[in-house]
Amino acid sequence: MYAIEVENLHKKYGQMFQDDVHALKGISLQVKQGEIFGILGPNGAGKTTLVRVLLSIIKPTSGSASIFDKPHSNTEVKTKLSYLAENHTYPRYLTGEQVLEYFGWLSGVRGQKLRDKINETLELVGMTKWRKTKVKKYSKGMTQRIGLAQTLINDSELLFLDEPTDGIDALGRKEIRDLISKLKQEGKTIFLNSHLLSEVEQVCDQIVIMNKGEIIRRGTIESLVATKNAYKIDVEGSATKAIESIKTKVQNIEYTNNQIDITLEQMEQLDFVIDTLRENEISIRSIVPYRQSLEDYFVDVIGKDNA
Amino acid sequence: MKFFAIFIDTFREIRDKKMLITFGIITAIFACTYIFGLSTKPAGNGNIETTFFGDSETINAIEFVQKQMMFFSHVTTGIILFLFIITFAFVIANLLKPGTLDLHLSKPLWRPQLLLYKFLACVSGVLVLMLIMTATFWSILSWKAGVITLQPFIFTFMAAAIFAISFSVITFCCVLTRGAGAGISIYLVYAYLLQGVLQSRESIKAGIDSPLLANVLDSAYHILPKINECLTIATKMSSGKETNFYPLTSSLIFMGVTLIVSCIIFQRKDY
Numbered sequence: 001m002y003a004i005e006v007e008n009l010h011k012k013y014g015q016m017f018q019d020d021v022h023a024l025k026g027i028s029l030q031v032k033q034g035e036i037f038g039i040l041g042p043n044g045a046g047k048t049t050l051v052r053v054l055l056s057i058i059k060p061t062s063g064s065a066s067i068f069d070k071p072h073s074n075t076e077v078k079t080k081l082s083y084l085a086e087n088h089t090y091p092r093y094l095t096g097e098q099v100l101e102y103f104g105w106l107s108g109v110r111g112q113k114l115r116d117k118i119n120e121t122l123e124l125v126g127m128t129k130w131r132k133t134k135v136k137k138y139s140k141g142m143t144q145r146i147g148l149a150q151t152l153i154n155d156s157e158l159l160f161l162d163e164p165t166d167g168i169d170a171l172g173r174k175e176i177r178d179l180i181s182k183l184k185q186e187g188k189t190i191f192l193n194s195h196l197l198s199e200v201e202q203v204c205d206q207i208v209i210m211n212k213g214e215i216i217r218r219g220t221i222e223s224l225v226a227t228k229n230a231y232k233i234d235v236e237g238s239a240t241k242a243i244e245s246i247k248t249k250v251q252n253i254e255y256t257n258n259q260i261d262i263t264l265e266q267m268e269q270l271d272f273v274i275d276t277l278r279e280n281e282i283s284i285r286s287i288v289p290y291r292q293s294l295e296d297y298f299v300d301v302i303g304k305d306n307a
Numbered sequence: 308m309k310f311f312a313i314f315i316d317t318f319r320e321i322r323d324k325k326m327l328i329t330f331g332i333i334t335a336i337f338a339c340t341y342i343f344g345l346s347t348k349p350a351g352n353g354n355i356e357t358t359f360f361g362d363s364e365t366i367n368a369i370e371f372v373q374k375q376m377m378f379f380s381h382v383t384t385g386i387i388l389f390l391f392i393i394t395f396a397f398v399i400a401n402l403l404k405p406g407t408l409d410l411h412l413s414k415p416l417w418r419p420q421l422l423l424y425k426f427l428a429c430v431s432g433v434l435v436l437m438l439i440m441t442a443t444f445w446s447i448l449s450w451k452a453g454v455i456t457l458q459p460f461i462f463t464f465m466a467a468a469i470f471a472i473s474f475s476v477i478t479f480c481c482v483l484t485r486g487a488g489a490g491i492s493i494y495l496v497y498a499y500l501l502q503g504v505l506q507s508r509e510s511i512k513a514g515i516d517s518p519l520l521a522n523v524l525d526s527a528y529h530i531l532p533k534i535n536e537c538l539t540i541a542t543k544m545s546s547g548k549e550t551n552f553y554p555l556t557s558s559l560i561f562m563g564v565t566l567i568v569s570c571i572i573f574q575r576k577d578y
Contacts, residue, residue: 052409055409055413056412057408057413058578059577075416075417076415078415078416079415081413083409085406085410085413087406087409088406088407088409089405091320091401093320094316094319105309105312106312106414108308
């Protein structure tokens with residue numbers, strides 16, 4: 001059973017005197033239970049629209065979506081999920097504690113369990129000290145933390161987090177990343193929508209990249225970004241003679257200051273490189289594969305798609 | 308539990324809007340006026356002799372309480388209903404704000420359930436506040452007159468019903484426009500202008516000999532809510548007089564239909 005299953009989902013927004021906006025164009029995806037699923041894309045790619053359709057805040061034009069094998073619009077399904085909206089507006093007249101109490105009640109949590117959960121989640125997001133302060137006096141980061149606590153209040157199995165670290169400082173971001181990892185360990189499924197690619201890179205098991213309402217890439221981060229057979233080899237001793245021998249068989253090689261940067265056509269060629277260096281009595285200190293950052297990959301993919 | 312949550316939240320919101328303080332001040336002014344301005348003494352045969360800021364009269368005690376409660380209700384209901392309509396219009400509009408509505412719709416709540424709970428929370432809020440106000444004033448009068456009559460409370464329930472009828476229009480407009488402005492404007496135009504026109508339709512029909520206009524005015528009168536006439540019914544009921552309930556029942560039907568249509572729109576509309 002998938003946590004989320006989406007099949008050929010389309011969403012068109014009708015506009016008066018203008019062409020319809022086709023926000024989602026045949027989106028299909030599956031999210032396994034217990035994984036952190038990242039969704040990336042530039043502004044207007046359709047990420048938030050997809051989340052809002054899944055939460056049945058808006059209705060799809062066509063296609064189907066299910067959550068835990070039940071139609072996504074089923075009210076019962078919503079007891080198993082929670083949502084941190086990107087542009088959330090918590091009632092400004094409530095204190096942080098009252099926000100959690102209110103949304104806890106609406107989620108069906110009550111009594112001692114709710115009180116315990118409020119204490120626990122406030123502690124977890126570092127807001128215990130400000131629990132009696134009204135939301136209108138909170139900074140953006142504090143509101144975001146309360147928002148995150150609100151998603152944890154009903155012990156949901158599936159969390160939709162739309163820009164969870166928006167407005168939060170570097171230290172807070174690290175705490176939230178750790179929290180997300182902890183939630184994964186507890187078996188929760190997380191559907192993460194974030195602009196911060198480094199964040200996604202560190203926590204997500206699977207990602208999809210969306211552009212103009214379509215999924216243009218999908219897979220694990222490793223499978224998407226580690227595409228080049230490029231390595232950095234730190235050596236000791238003069239490798240000039242060995243480099244000359246290697247040059248004839250590899251795609252690209254550069255040697256400066258005891259460091260060899262090499263690009264191979266096939267990974268198997270690495271054995272040849274190591275053998276040649278050792279035959280020339282060069283000590284190998286380290287071999288590190290070059291890895292494209294997710295950000296570079298993202299910019300590259302979006303650039304190509306827009307072109 | 309979910310209704311309770313929405314009810315408490317609605318109360319917290321109007322408290323934040325300083326409505327409870329305003330309400331408390333109005334109640335306190337009336338209470339103090341009667342505590343310090345009114346003096347009574349028994350006059351036998353169920354009568355009391357009252358002195359109110361220098362004016363003395365001998366009157367049946369129950370009649371006195373009913374008369375004063377009616378005066379109080381007439382003075383306060385118009386002002387308070389107007390204030391409540393404006394305030395609660397913003398309560399509904401705030402629920403429909405993009406960031407707030409998204410959060411609510413992600414909870415295990417059926418959409419019409421959310422709208423109806425909010426509507427009922429607002430109406431219950433008005434009823435509770437008016438009951439507190441009426442009970443305070445009623446306690447003072449009963450204590451001064453030395454009698455207990457519950458008839459004046461009918462007016463409070465009727466006032467809440469009239470608020471609900473008026474508020475259904477506001478709710479409908481908020482669902483359509485996502486803002487309070489249109490609803491308040493339409494309500495004010497209807498309550499203070501159009502309703503008067505419909506009430507005097509007979510004289511208009513007599514002045515302009517047009518069967519089409521006559522039909523339009525009659526249809527509009529029967530379909531639309533009759534707020535002023537409902538207030539008259541409330542007054543008559545509180546005084547124990549017989550009355551025609553048609554304006555009330557037709558207004559309640561209007562409220563029901565308006566709420567059903569609002570729920571259908573709210574269920575189907577993409578926000």
